[in-house]
Amino acid sequence: MKILGIDPGLRNTGWGIISYINNSLSYVASGTICTSTKDTDPYRLAYIDVQLTKIIKEWDIDRAAVEETFVNKNPKSTLKLGQARGVALVVPARAGIPVSEYAATLIKKSIVGNGHATKDQMNMMVKTLLPKTKDLKPDEADALAIAITEAHHGHLKTLIQKVS
Numbered sequence: 001m002k003i004l005g006i007d008p009g010l011r012n013t014g015w016g017i018i019s020y021i022n023n024s025l026s027y028v029a030s031g032t033i034c035t036s037t038k039d040t041d042p043y044r045l046a047y048i049d050v051q052l053t054k055i056i057k058e059w060d061i062d063r064a065a066v067e068e069t070f071v072n073k074n075p076k077s078t079l080k081l082g083q084a085r086g087v088a089l090v091v092p093a094r095a096g097i098p099v100s101e102y103a104a105t106l107i108k109k110s111i112v113g114n115g116h117a118t119k120d121q122m123n124m125m126v127k128t129l130l131p132k133t134k135d136l137k138p139d140e141a142d143a144l145a146i147a148i149t150e151a152h153h154g155h156l157k158t159l160i161q162k163v164s
Contacts, residue, residue: 001019001020001021001062001063002017002018002019002020002028002059002060002061002062002063003017003018003019003020003061003062003063003064003065003147003150003151003154004016004017004055004056004059004061004063004064004065004092004097004147005017005018005064005065005066005142005143005144005145005146005147005148005149005150006052006064006065006066006067006088006092006143006146007067007139007140007142007143007146008048008066008067008081008084008085008087008088009081009084009139010035010041010044010045010048010080010081010083010084011034011035011037012032012033012034012035012137012139013032013033013035013048013051013052013084013088013139014030014031014032014033014137014138014139014140014141014142014143015030015031015032015033015052015055015140015143016029016030016140016141016143016144016145016146016147017029017030017055017059017061017147018130018144018147018148018151020151025129025130025148025151026130026132027130027131027132027133027144028059029059030133030136030140030143030144031055031140032137032139032140033047033048033051033052035047035048041080041083045083045084045087048084048087048088049087049090049091052087052088052091052092053091053095056091056092056095056097057095061092061095061097062097063097063098063099063100063150063154064092064097064098064099064100064150065099065100065101065102065146065147065149065150065154066085066088066089066099066100066101066102066146067085067101067102067103067104067107067142067146068101068102068103068104069081069082069085070104089101098154100150100153100154102146102149102150102153106149106153107142107145107146107149108122108145110145110148110149110152110153111125111126111129111145111148111149112125119138119141119142122141122142122145123136123138123141125145126141126144126145126148127141129148130144130148
C-alpha cells in the first residue's frame with residue numbers, strides 16, 4: 001500500500017510517500033510544492049492542486065493523510081493555511097482515495113512519543129524510521145511523519161470500521 005502524507009501550506013506544501021506492507025515501512029518519494037508569492041492566492045492554490053494531482057497519478061497512491069489545521073495568532077495566516085489544506089483534502093478525495101486527518105500532537109506522539117516534539121526531533125525520527133531518506137526539508141519530513149501516522153492509525157480505523 002502506498003500512502004501519501006501531505007503537510008499543507010500556501011507557500012510550501014510538503015508531500016511524502018511511503019510503502020506500508022506487512023507492518024513494514026519504506027520510503028518511496030518526497031518533495032515540496034513551492035508557490036510564488038508573486039502569484040495571487042487562487043493561482044497558488046491551483047498550482048498546489050495540479051502538482052498533487054500529478055503526484056497521485058504518478059505514484060498510484062492508495063491512501064492519503066493531511067495534518068489538521070491549527071490556529072495561528074494571525075487569523076489571516078490561519079485562513080490561508082485552511083485554503084491550502086482544503087486543496088490537500090479535495091485532490092485525493094476527487095481521485096477516490098481515502099483521506100484521513102490527524103492533529104499535529106498525535107503525529108508528533110506517533111513518531112517521537114511526545115506530542116510536543118521539536119522539528120529536529122521529528123526529522124531525526126523520520127530518518128530513523130525511513131533510513132533510505134536523504135536530507136529532508138522540514139515540510140517533507142512532516143509529510144512523511146503524517147504518512148507514517150496514517151500507516152499506524154489508518155490501519156486501526158479500517159479495522160474498527162469493519163467491526164462496526
